Amino acid sequence: MNLFADIRSLVIDSLNAMSAEGVLPEGLEFSNVAVEPPRDPLHGDMATNAAMVLAKPAKMKPRDIAEKLSEKLAADARIETVDVAGPGFINLRLSEAVWSGLVETVLTTEGFGRSTLGAQKKVNVEYVSANPTGPMHVGHTRGAVFGDALASLLDFAGYDVTREYYINDGGAQVDVLARSVFERYREAHGLSPEIAEGLYPGDYLVPVGEALKEKYGDSLLDKPEEEWLADVRVFATDAMMAMIRDDLKMLGVEMDRFFSEKSLYNTGLIETAIKELDEKGLIYRGVLEPPKGKMPEDWEPREQTLFKSTAHGDDVDRPIQKSDGAWTYFAPDIAYHYDKVKRGYDVIIDVFGADHGGYVKRMKAAVSALSDGKVDCDIKLIQLVKLFKNGAPFKMSKRAGTFVTLRDVVEQAGKDVTRFIMLTRKNDASLDFDFDKVLEQSKDNPVFYVQYAHARICSVLRKAEAQGITLSDTPRFDDSAEIAVARKLADFPRQVEIAAKGHEPHRIAFYLYDLASDFHALWNKGNENEALRFLQDDAELSAAKIALPRAVAVVISAGLAILGVTPAEEMR
RNA sequence: GCACCUUUAGCUCAGCUGGAUAGAGCGCUGCCCUCCGAAGGCAGAGGCCAGAGGUUCGAAUCCUCUAAGGUGCACCA
Known part of the structure; x- marks a missing residue:
């Protein structure tokens, strides 16, 4: 409705x-x-x-x-x-009858706010996609929350949603990971590890080295790299992915599918995708112009295989093969999106960090070319999270050991707070995250403010139950403040649709804040005017007055569910 | 040099895709508990929506240019 x-x-x-x-x-x-x-x-x-x-x-x-x-x-x-x-x-x-009908609908029908906007069209939301080389950090956290909330939002708006994670396990960085783990493996055997420049120094790899020892004993110690590299690579990426899945679980994020970049190689998928583009006349051999204004020092004209992405809105054509004939990283990306197109998605959404802004046009061009413009591709860039503690910037540095991970954040702030705060900014605006402020119990903290409204309602319901009041789904209005709340409830389905159309889950967070605000105002009016309190001397009247706050609780719960936040029954 | 993003109250940010007198929180001023949770609420002050043009009945919103800040710019993943 x-x-x-x-x-x-x-x-x-x-x-x-x-x-x-x-x-x-x-x-x-x-x-x-x-x-x-x-x-x-x-x-x-x-x-x-x-x-x-x-x-x-x-x-x-x-x-x-x-x-x-x-x-x-x-x-x-x-x-x-x-x-x-x-x-x-x-x-x-x-008329007042419309508002009481609305409240009744909220209370008696399942899923108020759900929409058929999406018409069950298939949407793929790809997010997180952190490299499997270490734990997730705060930057990943925001992308994870955003992607997850967007997926829930689209589901709520009637789309058929797949949540997907692309594992970058095909490139050179997983070799580096394998070598780093091998050093920890040596360490586990009592040898001193040689963490050379360029290897991953983090001690989160220590247990992985130990686990490797568990599995292989000392059998790898004296072998040359080419004999252990492939096995250790698999072992290490599996370990990293297990860790990442745990991290995601802490945040309440569960993927429907993990897609391995490595699986694109040796299956012919890259070749098939490129062939598809070739048949559309979009692949050619050529030499790129150097970027104007800034000449790279080692620039030299090179003939490469290029994708004519300019035919689909990009600024320059993009190389898909290196001069030695190997694929560039862009080639598997094309293949991956080709696979998504082939899987029949109507909408493909990629959630990237803002530092990947340069890839937006080429990815859109690829999807446009591969689907003949039939598949809608949207790429959401997630801006930085700036950490604060007590109002002062909190510097993050791998070297200094103050490397803030997703786990650190969730352990300190909690899943619900972290998720909500991450959604109180548009994705393309940077976000301040203050460890102290997010735990503060005041209206300055939007999570608290919304949760407090819900908790107040739960408190009323507890009291009503204690008084043995039989609930009623038919409300009674005595004041414009009550109508204001009902009016705000009516806005929920509309906000859901606007947010879904724009791929902007933050709107739900702001909506909930507004709803909570109207509710708090009504609550306080009850301080001055007893007729506006929900609990009255007369049980039947109480039942009617409680219908509206109950409906508010229903909508707050539904909205929070989209954001992946659990409503609070009481504050402490 | 080129792309993309950002610029709205002293500060942090919304602004429903072109609508009426531009909103909220913090901070500032003054009020409201013999109270269902004051962890709240009400009221006031505070604006050339970065600047300049344009489109039209109408612009913070769309177009062009300018300024400031951010990100990224051939075989790296």
Whole structure:
């Protein structure tokens, strides 16, 4: 149920009727007609721009259209009052029955806010995709939370969602990992490890070395690298992925699928993907121009195999093979996205760190080329997280040992707080994360503020139960503050759709804050006016008054579920 | 030199894809508990939406240019 959509349908029906009656010309385009909450609630519950949007195509004055439309709308039982304001806005005030019906719907139907917007189209959300060479750090954390919440949001909005992780296990960095682990393996045998420059020094590899000893004993010690490298590589990446999965689990992130880059090699998938592009005339041998303005020192003209990505919106064509004939890293990426296209996704979303901004155009070009423009590819870039402690910047440095991992953050702040805070900024704006502030119990902390609203409601329900009150799904309104809360509830399905369309889960977090705010305001009004308290002397009246906060709790829970946050029943 | 992102109240940020008098938190000023949780609420002050043009009934939002900051710019993954 989406009240805004319902009223919009009413507006559209009325407009069609006007066309049929000859008041409006036939064949007008109504897609721009919107029904939205007015900026100022004094104007009413909803407003439509219909008259202004149609003035030009209908060759009529906005006010004239508005007057006629108003008459039609006023005839509907749901509409209490209609008035025309400003340049031609039509403000609607809905009858109280609509609001009580809404609350009843929230309480009695499963999944209020769910949408059919996605029409079960298949969406692939790829996120995290951290290299399997170490633990996840804070930067990964934000991408993980964002991707996960986006996936949940799209699911809620009616898409068929797959959560996917791309394991970069095909490149040289996993050789480095294997060598690093081998040194820890030697260490496990009492030999002093030689952590050469360029190897991974982190002591998280110590237990991996020990585990390697468990499995192989001393049998690898005297062998040359080429004999152990492949085995150790597999062993080490498996160990790293196990660690990463544990980290993700702490955050409440569970993937549907892990896709290994390595699996692309030796299966012919890269060749097939490139061949596909070749058949579209998008592969050629050529020499790239050097970048203008800045000449790399070692630049020399080289003939390479290139992907004509400029045909699909990129700035320059991109090499897919090195001069020695080996694939560039871009080639498996193409193959991977080719695989996604072949798996039949309608929408492909990649969540990258902002430092990968340079790859956006080429990836979109690849998907566009591989799917003949049929698959929608969106790439979300996640900006940095800046850590603070007590308001002071908290420097992160691998070398100094103050390397803050996902695990550190979750252990200190908790899963729910971490997730919520990570979603209180747009993905393309950087985010300040203050270890002290996020645990603070004040309205300055949005997580607390929302949880507090939910906890207050739970408190009321506990008391109601203790009093033996039989709950009712039919609310009773005595004040505009209650209507304000109901109005905000009606906005939930709409916000879900807006957020889903824009791939912007942060909107849900902001919505919940607003809802909590309206609820707290109502609560406090009860301090001055006893008639507005939820618990009354009369049990039947209490039951009716409690319906609204119950509905708020339902929506808060649903919204938090999208964000992957567990609602709090009480604060402590 | 070229791409992409950012610029909104003193500070940190929203702003429903072009709508009415641009919003919230912090900070500042003044109020509200014989109270269902004041861990809250109400009210006030605070703005040339970085700047300049343009598009139209209407622009923080779309286009162009400029300025400041960030990220990335051939075989590295």
